[in-house]
Amino acid sequence: MGGDAAPNMVVDGAALARERHPNIQFLLFGDETEIAPLLARHRALRDVVEVRHTDIQVKSTDRPSIALRQGRQSSMRLAINAVVDGEAGGVVSAGNTGALMAMSKFALKTMNGIDRPAICSCLPTLRGESVMLDLGANVECDQDNLVQFAIMGAAFARTILGLPRPTVGLLNVGEEEMKGNEAVKGAAAVLNQADLPLRFHGFIEGTDIAKGTTDVIVTDGFTGNVALKTMEGTANLFSQFLRTAFRQSTLSRLGYLLAKPSMKALRDRIDPRHHNGGVLLGLNGVSVKSHGGMDDVGFATAIGLAVDMVADDLVGRITADMAHFTDSDKKPDETQDRAVAR
């Protein structure tokens, strides 16, 4: 029931996702009287969807703490519970972000070895796609948080981008070793030494995000959130300027008409619907947040993320990587000692 165009885009998105992943089945939580007529339009969904009715919805304006306490019978919470109970492999919602995070964390619990879950997403880059975390779950992060984000982000990139050994960069104000705050310097020292299924690139700068210098971009939730939204704002600015430029003269209008198919291809490359889905990494289960303004195409992308995470047992991968990291971490190692000492 969450999102600007729900439940339509959820049902249509499910139909689209089903075309791409022919084995998935859906539990839809929400108002059956609204959902049933929508489902009737999709013959392919008939035998693979079960609707679980509830009148209660988390509103986009609800505070997470209120949603957590008063929303036990809400469609969002019941969907998360289905993951806890093993009925569903993962949950996808376009509803209230804070509520989804709070409820997912409460019901699914944080994984062993992970201090704090992080929000992770895919971004379009010059090289293709990169993944970035944390995008806003934690406004302050220490060195351990950043190291755990690197491990989780690399596991996510292996699953979603299909890279056996993704490169990981730590976002900083410069590439030199002496740059940055204690958290990034400490995390870099640990990642430089750790035996993990990733290649640690070192520090990267803001320009490296869109360049796609690394497959994984690790940062604290404050910086990550600002950087992601700055990208979004800059892309909008550019689109707006481009529109104005094309409207400037009769010739440029004509030029636009000729270049129209290519401009559509450009729009497709940066279309946020193809990169939709914020994943809450670090929980004992798959929970994906779709942007609230998405249509069915965007929602299907978010469902696809959840499907891939389940199919590839991402939670198991992270658990194994963390266990391996914690084990090797226990060996006495002077570099390790130096990194932890602030």
Place this chain on the structure above:
Amino acid sequence: MGGDAAPNMVVDGAALARERHPNIQFLLFGDETEIAPLLARHRALRDVVEVRHTDIQVKSTDRPSIALRQGRQSSMRLAINAVVDGEAGGVVSAGNTGALMAMSKFALKTMNGIDRPAICSCLPTLRGESVMLDLGANVECDQDNLVQFAIMGAAFARTILGLPRPTVGLLNVGEEEMKGNEAVKGAAAVLNQADLPLRFHGFIEGTDIAKGTTDVIVTDGFTGNVALKTMEGTANLFSQFLRTAFRQSTLSRLGYLLAKPSMKALRDRIDPRHHNGGVLLGLNGVSVKSHGGMDDVGFATAIGLAVDMVADDLVGRITADMAHFTDSDKKPDETQDRAVAR
């Protein structure tokens, strides 16, 4: 002598700036044998330029601390000294950023009432131009730093953007009061109450930077540096995608030819040369850093910033605003108390 195309672009940039500001005079510090033939090409500079020869240059790879200790006779340091001695109104350099900051801070000294200087620049936005600080001088900032940045940034916007009462926004991960870390929450509480020549807008998000929601964008140097470089990277990504799109087919190539003048206008709007110049605010003097990759047009923009700051006595403005703020700050005020308590 600093910058990729120095000293050519410095001399050519000075000539360009002189056309725009017919009263300025220049002291050029550097290798006279290189500078003299360049000057000979600019008749207009003949009587308004004095060359101060030195063989010594700060290299772009020098550590700031080394430059500070060993570069006392360098062209950069001698130029800064000219400001200290009152011979020059301000210094403009395209050289080593860290060295310019360290030397400027050492020689010009931080202003009374300012704990830490900040780097401030103009950015293109949908509404025109905004100013943003700190762009990297301070990787960690507390609430007092952010409040001082707001005061300095507003004074800068009054001078450079000509706005009598600029709007100021604090960069955060959300607009709601409860969002963010202690530093931004504390700074917001102070700025909401303070009697200052600015309109405090409250929290803004990454998307608001390019939108131009506020005239002044205040943030810590870590976030600001990442956000600025993220904008730069995203603009590059977009330009690259646009180029690829125009080259995609014969029709789109033809479309480009027709739209070429409008595309040039678009490039002009986001041309970094028109927004060049990072200003070190909070010192007892004017010190402007030009991007090292700039040509004469960009260097002239940076000179223009210095000229405006001197003509408008920006240092005096900030001193007066800080004195006023500190005075009103001393009055007992329960809101103030609440803001300072963490």
